[in-house]
Amino acid sequence: MISFLQEPWPWYIAGPILGLAVPALFIIGNKPFGISSSLKHICAACIPSKVPFFSYDWKKESWNLFFVAGIVTGGWIASAFLGGNDAVAISSGAAQTLQNAGITDYSALLPADIFSADQLFTWRGFIFFVLGGFLVGFGTRYANGCTSGHSITGLATLQWPSLVATCCFMAGGLVTTWFILPYLLKL
């Protein structure tokens, strides 16, 4: 049993468990599943300002902060006890492309060529940590949801704006991956 858990989990096990978050959160507390709202609540709780967008009682939405605290803990458990940070067996095609782009480290979830502290004060670090993070936060709030709120909850509840959102997530990601990332990886 434990050795089975140590292996990477296949999509047909992981996907349904992730999808169960939608009905589970409705049933345990009438909450629509979504993660990016937590970033908004962190702003409302931690950055004092009179901005109307952040002037609401974030404590009423604190369930979301408990949920993401759970995700952090879950990440730790998965890597500390279940081999969660082992090498990722990516397809040979993707590996070849990334090798050509100069990625050399394939030993863990993220390549150390990019996501390590040595890159902190480089252009590469600035683009991948700071700018990338900014786009994730700004974009998800502008779109009023992320992969969880739109692509999982929104699609599961058959809402067409979420389908538009999902198509735009993919379109933005595809253009970036194919036309912009090759240049960014040269930094």
Place this chain on the structure above:
Amino acid sequence: MRNVKYLLAGLLFGVVLVKSQVVSWFRIQEMFRFESFHMYGIIGSAVITGMIGVWLIKKFKIRTINGENIVIPKKEFDWGIVYGGLIFGCGWAITGACPGPLFALIGVGYPVIILTLLSAVFGVWIYGRWRDKLPH
């Protein structure tokens, strides 16, 4: 104490995000390069499972554990979904992470991702501050 159930739900969610490698920059690269079915299988089966769950809730008028009627909030369309969606997609391809995986990766032990998360929070703040000036 009433929030502990959300902490536990998040914990399971986080374990699955990591063990299925959804949080891996490599997996997101593969997805956007159409080199693997893995991510499409995960998102697709998650949506179908969620859909069946929601259908059962409606069909059997299931209530919450506190006996409340379940309310499914409506997603309203505005053009922010398109502009914001494209911007987020760009950030997703660069960082290899959407908001959930950012939290999970910090737990896995990538301190630099704390900076990415702070930057995401800053991005949300900038959006909120200048929301009126942005097209929607």
